[in-house]
Amino acid sequence: MSAFKCVILLSISLITSYCFPVNAADSSFSVLEKLLSKSTSHTESVQTLERYRSDLSKWSVLEQARFYIKLADHQTELSQFAEAEENYSRGIGILTPLGASQPLIHALTERSYVRYIKTYDKSFYCPDRVLAAEYARELQDQDTLVKALTQLAFCYNNRAQFESGLKLLQEALAIAYDAELTPNRIAMIYNATALIYQKIELNAEAYHYLLKAYQKWASVDDKIDMLSMLHGLVASAIKLGDWELADKHVEEMFALANRSPEHTDFTFFAYFNAGRAALAKRELSTAVEQLNVALARQEDTAEKFFVWLTHATLAETHLRSGDWEQANEQAEAFLANPNISDDLGYWKALCEAIIAAKIQDGQTALLKVLSIADSERKQKIDFINDAALRATHSHSEKLTQFENQLLTKEVEINRLALANERDQRKIAYLTITVIVVFTLGLSAALFFLIRSRRLLQHRAQTDFLTGVANRRYIMEQAERIIDRAAHRGDNLSVILFDIDHFKRINDTYGHQAGDKAIKQIADVTIGSLRPGDILGRVGGEEFLVVLPAAGQKQALEVAERLRNAVACHPLDMNKQKIQVTISLGVSTLKSDCSTLTALMHAADDALYQAKGAGRNCTQVASQPQLA
Template identity: 30%
Template structure:
């Protein structure tokens, strides 16, 4: 796979497409012997394919054209190799050009299949997938990447396997499947490193960093991106460094360092304006609008959105257009134009939903609920808020799953690294033994010493891996702030306890409660005080429970209590005791004039409950009834009475 021929098409909050490390020079000089000419052409091919020399994209195109003029028209192998390069060099400035590129790639795929050229087939599949991705056709693109991976694996070509994993990983990350994306990109990064491809090794490391950013590990992403920028700086590869700086700016936005991000966006916008990169400018303007809205600078966000509007192409940039409408709606809300904002949100929502951009979908649904409320359309606002809550809960669950998977992937990577080191040590031992046979007794002592060191090292690695595995499992099942079981843990134990109670014919109930007006506490006293309040509530709630009851934090200010062997009356007593105890918490050591209360929903398991989640839904409904009654009270699920 050659460097992908596009000027960085971007959308705010998601990935930057490929920045190119490019070829400057082709071989020159007097004509040489036939063998030397062939070697020179082969070297030029490798430089283009591996992106090992640096220059602008136009330099790359000129080098590609110059190489074509030097090829032997009768050499079928050279012509096919050149055609594979040319697939990636097709123009892609309009939807018509992209569709033409897709059609051409399809023809080349069919020809490669007819002559059983598996390497060509894999490369053309990747090329077609890339143009499908540029056009926003993500499902066909993913199918092509996966087909290319299968062909490359069948041909046992490590370079094409790495290319396919890298392409699939980027697309999966864009679509939100971050765990699988991280796995693909890490394997691709390792394979590029093993085959010695420096450009793609650095590039996939930047994609790994961007995936960590999407997972919420911003500090890790920042560290890796700065490492990649240093690599490109040493290669004097400014274009690739700038692409990576854009990802770093997105990371600064996520860290709340808005001015640092804004400085990078402005610098890149100046370069893009100078070079006439209109599509790149569109993505940068939208990123600036996002950045300025987060920073509260509505005037600068408005200017960026106005400058981006003429650059929008609905046929080519559907997602960019939808994001522009989202940010424009946000800006209109800030100036009080709720009617216009609502129309833009309605137009943007289906596009964002279709492209599985759930984070932006949640933003749209929440903002739409607020706008509808401002317009007095309360019933529709409630529906929008319910949709937002479902999307938000799905995002939280997905993030927890991805975090757990990421920990497992990192653990497996560390284990494989230890295994590789052990294998290398074993090879060293075998070489030492061969040398021992040649030099006899002189190396006997050295071999024994090496064996002892290796065994000791392996033992230390095994102990370290066991400890890390134990620690990771504990972290994955525990809420960091309160020390209580987290959502995954309390759901797992609740399902098991419910199954046991049903098997024994015993009662089972649960409580769902959350903190009343908790957002007001955060807004008034700050998030640090809010965290201390949650810790106080956790301690007080735990003191109210029976011996076998289990308390867990399910997210934000929400908690869940499982009550084995408890009918509705017993559960109601526990809930009332919990409600009163929390209302009596002394918070003077936290903040002056601060008090707290909770609303509690109670539900008892019935025969009609299909599973644990159904019982939680009934308890949630009871919780909403408690809030409707004025909060700081207990409400029973009507199906349980």
């Protein structure tokens, strides 16, 4: 785009803004954004956006681009891929002349995803990822750059390009760890690494990184990506010949589908993977049963690639069981796909061989079988060659290491000979001894210094009675986490709770009982929290829990779990059972409640309401205080 065109577009934007001034308080676009924030479904959001399409001429160029991208985002969630691609393209067309920006990078990345789902053709969806990475480098935003580099790495997943893909992922991983980015970003890198290893048949390494990605996404309960990783884990386990692992991950897919009814395609993928695992074990009747259930649910998924793959897998299953009619029917259904990608080359050749055999064209059938054998042979040769290169590299490293050891020994012999000639061997040994003793002493001193420093730091951060974070440390940690969540727009909640009738416990049973109650409740709370949640004691019997990545619903579930756990663990004091309960207040990060002070104030008000409601209950802050 020429500089002249850029100037023209910017001038249009300025003129539009002047003629139709945008005021955050009363503009149509501002009203639209407020309405979208209150939408309860993607369908409702799309309907709202469509109602405001007639107002486009009143908005600035940038606002028009944002409109198209928002509309495309919601259409993607509804699997309206053709409409989403069109609207992403409109937004990209507007933003490209204006240079690098987060909305432009987001639109390019999401359009590439839509094109991936539609075609699975790298030549069609990868150019957008190349552009997104280039713009991300210009923008110098670490989170955006990591996402763009990781998405681009998926495009370098064949044998000839895998080193380029790994370099991109290594760069992304270094940035992610340095910037302390979210588990989602780290998981994306692990996922891309696994895919690259899968393509070059390093299946053990692929499984390792898929499992690391699954664990990262599980830590933030990202169900969609968890299912995607389980899908990959089943495939890797099958290639490794580990049927027990494959069955374990299939069971996890069904469990995830059962607790995620909002994701209707989860069940399709669970049955599909159960079918291909059964086929790998040659349990053919089970494979047919599971794959047929998957086909019956094909309308639940927008990823038609796997519907075609189900037909092909069924064709092989029927062929192995001797049911030629069904094998031919499924082969024809698979070959009806007009866009069979290179990834399905094996299945295409197999289905064509089945159909040729059905019509008694033996020559064609044999040629197709030979093409499969040739492909398998080439893959093995490529893998063996890669293994030979790795072995050669390893051998060269060992040889160099051995030569260095020999050289070191020769130098040592010459040094000792020279010391003998000068009659200074004793001095040399003494010098070495002194150095070694000094080094060991210094190392020991450094070890104890580091250990003491860590111990002092731990004590400075830990409550002496409960072993959880003390007030100062929990406040520091909470403030840092809340600021980051508010900046990124992430979910976050806090829980403030204290022990009901704590003074009565002290007065009746003594301070020893009070201390024991505080310690027991801290222990029970730790056992009831999610990974990544933070607990601290902020007062006598008062505790603060910080819940990253938790909205109001999740926070309420955690609070109720804590309350029930405490109530189920009476205090054992001199063989006497003392019932102990807690009251809890929950507040959630919002635009008008975005600091630690505001969140604690809101939670404290909710805690006060819980006390007034009879104690042993949870209240959610309804009207957070302004920050």
